[in-house]
Amino acid sequence: MAIIFSEEQKVFSLRTKKTTYQIKISHLGYLLHVYYGDRIEDADISEVIVGHDRGFSGNPNQAGNDRAFSLDTLPQEFTGAGLGDYRVSSIDVQNHDGSNAFDGRYESHRIYDGKYTMKGLPGLRAAEGDHAATLEITLKDDVTGLRVILCYGVFEEADIITRTVLVENGGQDQILLRKIMSVTMDYPESDFDLIHFDGRHAMEREMHRDKLAFGQLSLGSMRGASSHQHNPFVILAESGTDEDRGGCFGFSFVYSGNFVCTVEKDQVEQARLVMGIHPDRFTWPMAPGESFQAPEVIMAYSSEGLTGLSHIYHDAFRTGLCDSRFMKEKRPVLLNSWEASYFDFTHDSLVAMAKKAVALGVDLFVLDDGWFGERHDDTAALGDWNVNYEKLPYGLDGLTKEVNALGLEMGLWVEPEMISEDSRLYELHPEWCLKIPGRPVTRSRYQLVLDLSRQDVQDFIYDFLDRTLNSANISYIKWDMNRSISEVFSAQAQNNEMGTILHKYILGLYAILDKITHAHPDVLFEGCSGGGGRFDAGMLCYHPQIWCSDNTDAINRLKIQYGTSFGYPVSSMGAHVSVCPNHQTGRTVPLKTRGIVAMNGTFGYELDPNKMTDEELAECNEMTQTFKKYNDLIFNGDYYRLESPYSRKGFAAWAFVSKDKEEALVNIVLTDKEANSVQRYLRLKGIQEDAFYEVEGLGYCWSGRALMKAGIPINTGAGEYEAMQYHLYKRSL
Ligand code: DGJ
Secondary structure, X not given: OOEEEEOOOOEEEEXXXXXXXXXXXXXXXXXXXXXXXXXXXXXXXXXXXXXXXOOOOOOOHHHOOOOOOOOOOOOEOOOOEOOOOOOOOOEEEEOOOOOOOEOOEEEEEEEEEOOOOOOOOOOOOOOOOOOEEEEEEEEEOOOOOEEEEEEEEEEOOOOEEEEEEEEEEOOOOOEEEEEEEEEEEEEOOOOEEEEEEEEEOOEEEEEEEEEOOEEEEEEEEOOOOOOOOEOOEEEEXXXXXXXXXXXXXXXXXXXXXXXXXXEEEOOOOOEEEEEEOOOOOOOEEEOOOOEEEOOOEEEEEEOEHHHXXXXXXXXXXXXXXXXXHHHOOOOOOEEEOHHHHOOOOOHHHHHHHHHHHHHHOOOEEEEOOOOEOOOOOOOOOOOOOOEOOOXXXXXXXXXXXXXXXXXXXXXXXXXXXXXXXXXXXXXHOHHHEOOOOOOOOOOEOOEEEEOOOOHHHHHHHHHHHHHHHHHOOEEEEEEOOOOOOOOOOOOOOOHHHHHHHHHHHHHHHHHHHHHHHHHOOOOEEEEOEOOEOOOOOOHHHOOOEEEOOOOOOHHHHHHHHHHHHOOOOHHHEEOOEEOOOOOXXXXXXXXXXXXXXXXXXXXXXXXXXXXXXXXXXHHHHHHHHHHHHHHHHHHHOEEEEEEOOOOOXXXXXXXXXXXXXXXXXXXXXXXXXXXXOOOOEEOOOOOOOOOEEEEOOOOEEEEHHHHHHOOEEOOOOOOOOOEEEEEEEEOOO
């Protein structure tokens, strides 16, 4: 049984393959957090919770003279509001009488087979062969009637617990919900590092590791999207945890909008982590009978270091987030026109590009921005989703037919959530964008944001996408989103509803994505937000892959893809080979290196093959064939970060190891050069110790033990930024 309730001890035990999570209903009805970590079979270890009488930490009135029972220090599953717990809270409300108290006490619980459902929000599904069970615990504030239902989805095989919270106004009066965290995790100690992934446009998800210090460490996004700046995936790692050893907890928010993650080290060196929709500028009025569903957080624990934690997320995300058929089937290798020609193309130039792309061995030709309306640069026409017949005189259908005749599939770029002031759509519907009456609206990349909280806007977007997909044999859509949101004001909403708009925007976005992806199941959707500005588990429920970054520089990509790999599988990371000098950094890197780095992702091209030499075309064709040969190993194998791109050893390395350990693909990129260089070694991981492996390209046949203990000598004398790729296969005895 994945979920057990001991009536006598009032303790819930949630068990996955390797973990146990325990909760106790205290004698006053507060829900205390007992334990989360390596699997234990004990029915009740709630004696680990030791109360202390501490000055300035008050006690609930009902605790009588028990000064050791304090909500300010006890570990809890969900906090109250305004009732003497001075740490970061799970909830904030404004009650009808103006008070902001919430006192949630145990009312009831339900345990059932299968996972809870969430209206309008995506979440993790059980993979084939696994199943989920649910624990729902209802907490009720007897004064206001407000209920909070804590939901735990227990995925035994996947080793995952998902969490969400449903708030229900069971009282007689309207309340205002001002903050609701999807997860609250209390720890009795705080010797942790917070590992988080941050950056900026074109330099996303760089890994950062901070030791918890007294007070709060908080990160998040207020941009209306999960953002380039901070990612809604974090790790709380026990001090000293590395790739192979140590305990670490992962938290992945299945949400693509504003979020916050706050970790607090309190006065008595305990830790609390909360994660949820960012409370700033969030307010949700709730009439009697109404409810609010918080988005899901996917939690995992590994005692086998960061690699172990990543493997849990990779396996779960590969099978349980997106139900597109492309999660199981081979995905096409694509060539995208963006860095090849930007806005400067004609029907003939595109066909010429596609013709030559055949020589690269690709399967799909993608026409990026500029095919519609008066879109000649980025100043105009977003919203005018009609083919520009001056550029494409035979329309999308004519172009697609020619591309298809070359044996290639056709793909298309769209940016459905945006509107240019210089567009027909803006003339017709100026009220469709987010802007505050009487204030000039902030422009970003010359564009404004459509108000996706509106049903008419959602319908418009769905209709143009559906019409476009039906107008030609289009097999792929790149869904872009190129600005942060500001001036959050909807012309359709009441004044007291403006705090709901950003969340309604995300619900609207999910509704469109759900409808269009299911109406066109044979279309591969790739997410994008100026590269990786919305790279999160929410978007991965609809897009099997997301363009990882607008930065295609292979050496920068090492860091971006390294950071991304902690919480997301390689099969989700869009990665392309582009030209050198690189358009973003001006750096020149060998073509082979660019290929090997793009194979640490979905692999594709972003260049004009007509500008390549025959040798380059042949080399790329070979790279495409290599990727296709190892596609299954790359997408479905276990991923090992072998040497970090931040390492001072002058190289970065990673490997894919097949689940049966029969083969592996090892990748090494030199990142720095030194005179009189030190000999370095790469120690492999994850292969079978007592088996022998042929290392193709090196001519060794070594035991797994030798490859993992002694390691492969690195050729540090190779040229600048050179890369090596070795395929290993188990020698049959
Ligand atoms: C930003 C994307 O990340 C690029 O790849 C490209 O599609 C441009 N937008 C087009 O405007």
